[in-house]
Amino acid sequence: MLYILAVDYDGTLFEGTWPKLGSPREDVIEQTKAFIKHGAEVVLWTCRESKSLQEAVSRCTEQGLEFNAINENTTASKEYQQTKLIEKGEVFGLRKIYADIYVDDKSPGSIEYFLALNAKEECKRKQRRGDD
Numbered sequence: 078m079l080y081i082l083a084v085d086y087d088g089t090l091f092e093g094t095w096p097k098l099g100s101p102r103e104d105v106i107e108q109t110k111a112f113i114k115h116g117a118e119v120v121l122w123t124c125r126e127s128k129s130l131q132e133a134v135s136r137c138t139e140q141g142l143e144f145n146a147i148n149e150n151t152t153a154s155k156e157y158q159q160t161k162l163i164e165k166g167e168v169f170g171l172r173k174i175y176a177d178i179y180v181d182d183k184s185p186g187s188i189e190y191f192l193a194l195n196a197k198e199e200c201k202r203k204q205r206r207g208d209d
Contacts, residue, residue, distance in 0.1 A: 078157050080203040081176045082112050083122040086133045088182030090142070096129060098136060104192055105180070106140050111196035116204070118145040118153060120174055122181070150174055177203060 084090060090106060093099030113119060121144045125133050134147065145151040150158070154175045177199075180191045 078203075079151075079153055080112065080115075080117040080200045081120065081151060081154055082109065082117050083120040083174055083176035083179045084109055085181040085183075086121060086123040086125060086137070089180055089188060090137060090140075091133075095125065098132060101136075101140055105188060106142060108192055108194070108196065109142060112200065113143070115197045115200040117196070117200055118151045120144060120149070120151060120176060121147045122174060122176070122179065123148065148174070 084105070087093060087095050087099065089102065090109070091099035091101055109119060119142070121134065121137065123130065123133060130147070134144070137144070145153075158175065178187075178191060178194075180187050182188060
């Protein structure tokens with residue numbers, strides 16, 4: 078499975094808190110783009126919804142960010158999880174968003190940790206590990 082990154086909008090990709098839209102955090106945006114460049118799938122993981130969510134997605138698009146999913150699992154993650162559930166004979170909804178890393182200003186140190194990662198090496202390491 079591909080490397081999956083879940084990244085928050087407010088205070089993470091953009092400064093500020095809801096309902097403000099805030100200024101772009103160039104460092105986090107550029108690191109997110111680096112992960113995408115090296116094959117990661119990205120989930121926009123935010124509490125925003127409706128018009129507020131549409132505005133946030135538009136602002137991310139203006140910054141050159143495209144997401145594989147918004148507030149839900151990526152297609153690859155859904156397929157992988159469904160396969161594992163079927164193998165185990167289990168049937169239930171996949172409500173929890175799966176990611177290799179969750180980047181959120183509310184999680185102390187997560188932004189700093191994310192910015193210190195080497196996107197290319199992280200994505201390669203995940204590919205070498207395989208589907209685990």
